Amino acid sequence: MDINTATRPPGRPREFEIEEALDKAIVVFSERGYHAASISELKDAMGLAAGSLYKAFKDKKAIFLASFDRYKQVRNALLDQELAEGANGRDKVSRMLRFYAEASHGVSGRRGCLVVGTAIELAVYDAEAAERVERSMTRTEAMIDGLIREGQADGSIPPTIDPLTTAHVLLSVTQGLRVLGKTGPNRDRAFSVVDTAMKLLD
Numbered sequence: 001m002d003i004n005t006a007t008r009p010p011g012r013p014r015e016f017e018i019e020e021a022l023d024k025a026i027v028v029f030s031e032r033g034y035h036a037a038s039i040s041e042l043k044d045a046m047g048l049a050a051g052s053l054y055k056a057f058k059d060k061k062a063i064f065l066a067s068f069d070r071y072k073q074v075r076n077a078l079l080d081q082e083l084a085e086g087a088n089g090r091d092k093v094s095r096m097l098r099f100y101a102e103a104s105h106g107v108s109g110r111r112g113c114l115v116v117g118t119a120i121e122l123a124v125y126d127a128e129a130a131e132r133v134e135r136s137m138t139r140t141e142a143m144i145d146g147l148i149r150e151g152q153a154d155g156s157i158p159p160t161i162d163p164l165t166t167a168h169v170l171l172s173v174t175q176g177l178r179v180l181g182k183t184g185p186n187r188d189r190a191f192s193v194v195d196t197a198m199k200l201l202d
Contacts (some may be wrong), residue, residue: 018056021046022063029067030111033121034060048174061128067131071114073142089151093144093170094198100174100188109181109190116178141171148201157201166200173197 026044028037039060043053046063082099086092103109104157115136122129145167151157177193 018066019050019070021048021056021076022045022067025063025067026071026114027111027196029064030114030117033117034064035121037064043139065128065132068114068118068129069157072132072136088154088156088196089147089149090156090198090201092147093151093157093201094194096144096147096172097174097194097197098191100177101187104177105184105187105190109178110116110184111181113175113178137171140174141167144170151201161201170197 011187024047025042028042028045037060042060042063043050046072048055048056053063057066077100079096082095085093103113115133118129119133119137123133124130145163148157148163148166150160152159152161152163173193177190179195181190
């Protein structure tokens with residue numbers, strides 16, 4: 001007998017089932033937004049029976065917050081993996097911007113970013129959503145700031161660059177790319193933004 005099956009309460013989905021279900025909920029929330037996504041639509045997309053859904057999540061907001069956390073977990077891991085391949089600080093900044101550009105065209109671009117969507121739709125009046133958005137933005141800006149400082153230490157970025165101010169500008173570029181992605185720009189246009197933004201580090 002599988003140990004996870006033996007210890008799992010009856011009717012409760014396994015952890016991997018929840019993760020797979022949340023990945024599908026992320027698509028619904030990203031495309032439709034929080035308010036337009038119905039419980040029925042989420043249930044169908046997630047592939048969970050109503051009983052399993054409500055055993056795992058109290059309500060739609062609980063599904064949304066779990067989806068947001070899952071979205072950030074996956075995206076952060078992918079970005080960290082990309083940055084690990086960087087040759088120096090400047091290359092890592094470029095890889096980070098290109099990571100966002102790659103997500104800002106085609107199907108993923110039109111689907112949109114859950115962080116940006118949450119900032120626009122919920123953060124003004126929902127404290128839990130606002131806290132998650134702020135934490136995400138702060139992490140991204142701090143990461144860019146750190147990469148710029150790394151580049152200054154290894155000589156790939158001039159010492160005259162203001163790391164914090166430049167990080168704030170580049171954060172705006174990353175989020176702006178995701179907003180523009182909703183209008184369906186092609187890959188070349190998205191990456192031309194990266195080429196221009198990198199000139200800030202010259």
